[in-house]
Every structure is written in C-alpha cells, then in structure tokens.
Amino acid sequence: MTDLxxxxxxxxxxxxxxxxxxxxxxxxxxxxxxxxxSIASNDSYLPMxxxxxxxxxxxxxxxxxxETLLSSNYPKNKLTIYIGSDAxxxxxxxxxxxxxxxxxxxxxxxxxxxxxxxxxxxDLMKEAFLSNPKAPNHIVLFTDANVMLxxxxxxxxxxxxxxxxxxxVDSCIVPxxxxxxxxxxxxxxxxxxxIFIKHKESSIxxxxxxxxxxxxxxxxxxxxxxxxxxxxxxFFLSMIVLEKNKKSINDLKAICTEGIPNILPEEFKxxxxxxxxxxxxxxxxRKFLYSPPFSRWYCFLSHKVLRWIGPFILxxxxxxxxxxxxxxxxxxxxxxxxxxxxVIGIPSIDLILQKNNLHVKPIRNVRYFISxxxxxxxxxxxxxxxxxxSSWEPPKRSL
Numbered sequence: 502m503t504d505l506x507x508x509x510x511x512x513x514x515x516x517x518x519x520x521x522x523x524x525x526x527x528x529x530x531x532x533x534x535x536x537x538x539s540i541a542s543n544d545s546y547l548p549m550x551x552x553x554x555x556x557x558x559x560x561x562x563x564x565x566x567x568e569t570l571l572s573s574n575y576p577k578n579k580l581t582i583y584i585g586s587d588a589x590x591x592x593x594x595x596x597x598x599x600x601x602x603x604x605x606x607x608x609x610x611x612x613x614x615x616x617x618x619x620x621x622x623x624d625l626m627k628e629a630f631l632s633n634p635k636a637p638n639h640i641v642l643f644t645d646a647n648v649m650l651x652x653x654x655x656x657x658x659x660x661x662x663x664x665x666x667x668x669x670v671d672s673c674i675v676p677x678x679x680x681x682x683x684x685x686x687x688x689x690x691x692x693x694x695x696i697f698i699k700h701k702e703s704s705i706x707x708x709x710x711x712x713x714x715x716x717x718x719x720x721x722x723x724x725x726x727x728x729x730x731x732x733x734x735x736f737f738l739s740m741i742v743l744e745k746n747k748k749s750i751n752d753l754k755a756i757c758t759e760g761i762p763n764i765l766p767e768e769f770k771x772x773x774x775x776x777x778x779x780x781x782x783x784x785x786x787r788k789f790l791y792s793p794p795f796s797r798w799y800c801f802l803s804h805k806v807l808r809w810i811g812p813f814i815l816x817x818x819x820x821x822x823x824x825x826x827x828x829x830x831x832x833x834x835x836x837x838x839x840x841x842x843x844v845i846g847i848p849s850i851d852l853i854l855q856k857n858n859l860h861v862k863p864i865r866n867v868r869y870f871i872s873x874x875x876x877x878x879x880x881x882x883x884x885x886x887x888x889x890x891s892s893w894e895p896p897k898r899s900l
Contacts, residue, residue, distance in 0.1 A: 502830055506821045510833075515816035515819050516535040520807035525694075527803075528701035537707050537748070538666040548638040548659055550575065551602065552582045552631035552757055555621035559646035563758075566646050567600050576656040581632065582607045583625040597842065617890045619727040619734050621840025626724060637665065639721040648674065648715035649758045657755035658718045659889040668720040668747035669739060670757040671699070671712040679893060681860045683763030684711040687869035692761075706746030706893040710804045716757045723747060740786045743797055765869070769876050776880025777888055779809050785887070812878040819844065844871060 552570055556563055570582050584607065588596050594611045601607040608628065612621065626641065633639050640659055654672060662669045673696060676689045695713075703709040714735030716861065723742050727734040742749050762768040789801040807814070819840050825833035848868040856862060 503825065504760050506825050507586050509817055510821040510825060513814045513821070516807055517811065517818065520803055520811065525698055525701070527696065528705065531752075532701055532705055534706050537704060537713075537750075542808055545827065546660060546663040547579055548640045549636075550580045550640050550642055550655060550659060550661055550718075551626075552580065552635060552642040552644060552673040553622050553625045553629065554582070554584045554644055554646055554781060555617075555625070555644050556584060556593050556597070558589050558591045558593060560589075560596055562594050562647045564596050564600065566644075566647055566649060567597070567604075569580050569650045570644075571606065572652060574652045575652060575659070577606060578587070579688075580606060580655065581629065583606070583610070583629050585610045585612055585625045588613055588623045588837040595721050600777060617729065620729045621731070622734060626726070630721070633721075635721040637720060637722055638662075640718050641721050641724050642718045643712075643714070643738070644716040644718070645759075647715065647759060650716060654716065654755050654757055654864040657752050658716075661750065661752065662718075662720060666748045667750060668723040668745070668827045669702075669709075669712060669742045669749040670718045670755070671709060671749075671751035672713050672716040672757050673753045673878055674713050674757045674759050675750065676761045677758045678760040678763070679761050682855070682858070682868050683807070684765045684768055684865065685761050685763040686862060688761045688768065688867045690871070691868065691873075696751075696753075697882075700753060702800050702804070703750040706800070707750050708743060708800045709749040709795050710800050712749070712751075713738045714760055716755075720747075728781075730890055731781055733775055733782060736778070736782050738825070739783070740782060740789075743789075744786065748792075765872060769872055772873055772876035773880045773883065776877045777808075777883040778880075779805075779877075780881055780884040781888065783809055804856050809877060812874045812881075815844075815874060821838060823836040827862075842869065848872070 509551055555808045567582065567650070571582070573580065582595055586597065586609075597607070597609050598611070599606060601609045609623065610628065612624070622643065629641065638643075640662060642655060642658070654770075655756070658670045658672060661667050667680075668706070674692065676692055678688055680683045699709045699711075712735050717735065717739075719738060720741065723745060724738070725741055727737050731737050739749055762771065783806065786801070789797055790806065804855070822833050823835045826837040848871050849860070851868040855865065
C-alpha cells in the first residue's frame, strides 16, 4: 500500500511540474531545433474582414471599442463591423445605434432575448456570410467589447493569411489598469506566461492551444457554429481549426489592450465560468489525446488537459502525502506540512495582509494560483450538473 501511495504522490508531483514548468522549458529547447516555416507577409494582401462582437451591458466601454475599429488603418471598404446586443439592459443599445447612424460600416442587431454569447455570434456570422460568403480571402475577426485595438492590429492579423495553411491568427493582448491592491498584477503575470507558451507553440508547430478570445481572426472557410450552451467559444473555434489540420498562430505585433479584473471574487467567478466551459471542450476534443499528430497531442495534454485536471492532481498529491506521513516517514511528514502551508497558510496570510493594506507580490501570486484551481474544481461540478446556456454577467474590470 505504501508503495502505491508513493507512486501516486510522485506521479502527481511530476504531472503538475510538467504542465507548469517542464513543458515551457521543453518548448524553449525544441524551438532551437524546430521552427515552423512561414511565408513572408505581403502588404498588398488585404482580404475582406467581418468583425464580430457580442455585447451585454457594456455601455462603459462600447463607444471606445467601436471607435478603435473605425480608426483602424485597414481599408474601410474591406471591413464591416457586426455588433449584436444580447438583450442589454443598460445604455449599450442606444450608444451603438447612435454610432451606426453615421457609420455604414456598422451593422447593429439589438436582440431582445437573452441567449448568451455563443448564440449571438452564431447569428452575427450568418449575417456576415449573407453579405460576404465564406471564402479563403474572407476573414472573420472575433473581438470582445472591452478589448481595444490599435490602428494596425487588423492589418497585422490579416497579412498572415497569404499563407494557405494558416486558418487562425491571434493577437497579443496587453493588460492595462494594473494596481497593487488586488490581483491584477497576478493576472498580468499569468497572461504574459500564457502568451509566451502560445507563441512558442505557434512558432514551432502552428499548434497554438486556443486564442485568447479578446481579439483573434479565423479564415471564414473554417468557421462553424458554436454549440449554444458552450461557454468558451474562442477555444472551441480554435480547436476546430486544429481538428481540420490547419495552422493556428499568434502575432506579437498585433497588439490590443484590455482592462483586467482586480478584485479576486470577480475574477474567481469568471474563472469558474471558463472552467466549466473547459470541460465541455475537453470532452468535445478528447480525440486529440489519442490521435495524431504528436505535436498536437503533446500541446493539448501538456498545456490544457493537465491544467484542467490540476485540482485533482493536487488533491491526489496532498492526500497520498498525508497518508504516507502516517507511516512515520519523516520526509513525507515534512512535505505534508509544506503543502498544507502553501495551500492554506499562504492564502490566509495574504488575506490578512490585504486587509491591512499590505501587498506582497509572491504571496498574492500563490493565493491567486490556489484560487484558480479551486475555480477549476467548482467549474467541474457545474459541468457535471449540465450547462444549458452560455449567458453570464461580465466582471468588473479595470478601465
């Protein structure tokens, strides 16, 4: 029994370390030997672009958002902006309608029934394809209301599509509104860590594991309807591209900005919602775990699956270690105390420090990480209960 517990403990530790540490290191090493061959971009290649944005109660940001699209240096006759309001109850509809009056680029659809983001973007895509049918030179830009584009963002994203093997290009989202009193610095660190990993996946194989969602493009021929109850629509669409053996990459020059949550309870709710959607995608794309190519399998398992089952790995590690400590093995008794301190002690210390207006970044990062894994666990049980719709309340963000 002791031998089995030791295997469980050390295997759990190994899987955890692989996902967060060994996998990124392996990408750095592989990048020295394998790099995806890319076709040089062509400034004269300007495909048609349909911008898709689902809005729910975004009155505080929607005008600025639309203005960043209108001020893009991309040719106006090649860019159409489709915006759907998911039965917004604030002033979002009025703001969008007023802007649409003077800008024929904007096609506004104020839906009266609250259905969720997935249903809205499905309807907007249908509207876009009525005007511009699916074609290799028709690109769909998915962008959130709170993500602000720079003048050359769309241009940088679209230049890659001169390469017929590429079907998805993600942007580089730069978080703004960083403060010391909450978790925005931890969120920024995590986003930068994710961008690093995705860029390596992109550069090596073109197997980037999911667009960030705030601003990314897909060749219209690869776009499909998102299941209405799916929460994480961006990851679903990204995986569809890889399922069709097309390339998915990101462009660090296609910069956007996004105000990120600074309040832990707000971010926790968002992480729970995303986590429940992650398990939907895990089941939908489970064949990636046993089907070629190897590079896709390696990225999906290491970057996503091991993260999603991370809470269960941590529970297995802690549980087996506690049981081993009862066998009077000193090393496991010490490890048990260390693990308990990390999981319970450090978050408690950070909570006390925060209440006294003291903010220690490493301690805050640990609390953020533990909270993220608790959100994954809660999201799993929400998934088991069944998810019938994708509607949700947007979090309070830094602007």
